[in-house]
Amino acid sequence: ADIAMYEAKRKGKNQVVFFSGEQNDAIEYRLYVEQGLFNAIENKDLHARFQPIVDTEHQVVALEALCRWSSQDIGDIHPESFIPIAEETGMINALGLKMLKEVCIASVTLNEAGLGHIKVHVNVSILQLNSKLMVSQFLEYLHDFDVKPSSLVLEVTESAMHDIGTRKVLRELAKSGFTIALDDFGAGYASVSELGESYTSIIKLDKSLAPGEDKSSQKNIIAESIIQLCQRLDKAILLEGIETQKQAEFACQAGCHYMQGFYFSEPLSLTDVISFIQQK
Numbered sequence: 001a002d003i004a005m006y007e008a009k010r011k012g013k014n015q016v017v018f019f020s021g022e023q024n025d026a027i028e029y030r031l032y033v034e035q036g037l038f039n040a041i042e043n044k045d046l047h048a049r050f051q052p053i054v055d056t057e058h059q060v061v062a063l064e065a066l067c068r069w070s071s072q073d074i075g076d077i078h079p080e081s082f083i084p085i086a087e088e089t090g091m092i093n094a095l096g097l098k099m100l101k102e103v104c105i106a107s108v109t110l111n112e113a114g115l116g117h118i119k120v121h122v123n124v125s126i127l128q129l130n131s132k133l134m135v136s137q138f139l140e141y142l143h144d145f146d147v148k149p150s151s152l153v154l155e156v157t158e159s160a161m162h163d164i165g166t167r168k169v170l171r172e173l174a175k176s177g178f179t180i181a182l183d184d185f186g187a188g189y190a191s192v193s194e195l196g197e198s199y200t201s202i203i204k205l206d207k208s209l210a211p212g213e214d215k216s217s218q219k220n221i222i223a224e225s226i227i228q229l230c231q232r233l234d235k236a237i238l239l240e241g242i243e244t245q246k247q248a249e250f251a252c253q254a255g256c257h258y259m260q261g262f263y264f265s266e267p268l269s270l271t272d273v274i275s276f277i278q279q280k
Ligand code: C2E
Pocket: 051, 065, 066, 067, 078, 079, 080, 083, 096, 099, 123, 124, 125, 155, 183, 184, 207, 240, 241, 242, 243, 260, 261, 262, 263, 267
C-alpha cells in the first residue's frame, strides 16, 4: 500500500506532497529532493517570488525574494523542506547565487519601471557566509548586472551571528554597501546583544511575535518592548507575518517602521508584484 501511495504521489496526483511520514517515504523524499534540486537550480523550476514590504503609510518600499521550487512530478515544494537539504549537501551556494541573479534582475526591472527606490531583500544562508570570497563573488555578480549593493538587503538569521568568521564576512558586506537585516528575531536562540551589532540596520521580528487580538497580552508586551529596544538602538524595525488590519495597526502604534505579511500581499511573480505596486 505504501508503494502504491508513493507511486500515486510521484505521478503528480497531488498538487502538494504530503508524505505519510513512514521512514521509507522520508528517505525517498530526501533522495528525490537531492537529485531534483540540482537540476532545478539549473533550469527554471527554482525561481523567486517577491513579497511587498510596506511602510506605515502602506507604501511599498521593498520586496523580499523567496525561493520556490515547482517540481513537475510533485507540485510546489516550499523552502522549509529543501533549504535544509541544500545546506547539508552544499547546494546552498549554487541556490544562493541563483537567487542573487534573480534579485539583480528584479532590481534592474524595477529601475526600468521607474521604481528604482524599491529595494530587494534576499535571504542568505549562514553557510554562504563562511568565506570572505563570497563578498567578492557577490560584488562581481552585481557588477555584471550593474546593480549597486545599496539596492539590496541581505537577510541573515541570528544563528549566523554566533560565529566570529561569519561576523567578519557580514561586516565586510556592510562595508561594501549592502544593507544587512537580522531575520526572524525572536524565533530562535536570540541573544539580545545581537541587536547591538553595528552591521545590522534592520531587525525583522519573527511572525511568532506578530500581535494577537488582546492588546495587554504577554505576547504584545514582549513585542512592544523589543520594538522599543530596537528603536533605542537606532535600528529600523520590520514586523513580518501581518495578516490582519488589527495587527498592522498594532505594528504602527508600537513604532515599527515597516511591515510585511499576507494582509498586504502574498509573495508574487515579478510581473505581478510590479503591477501591484503600480496599481497602489
Ligand atoms: P523568511 O525569510 O522569514 O520568510 C518569510 C516567510 O513567511 C515566507 O515563507 C513567507 O511566505 C511567509 N509569510 C509571509 N507573510 C506571511 C503571513 O502573513 N503569515 C504567515 N504565516 N507567513 C507569512 P516561505 O516563502 O515558505 O519561506 C520560508 C523560509 O525559507 C524563509 O523564511 C527563509 O528562511 C527560507 N528561504 C526562502 N527563500 C530562501 C532563499 O532564497 N535562500 C535561503 N537561504 N533561504 C530562503
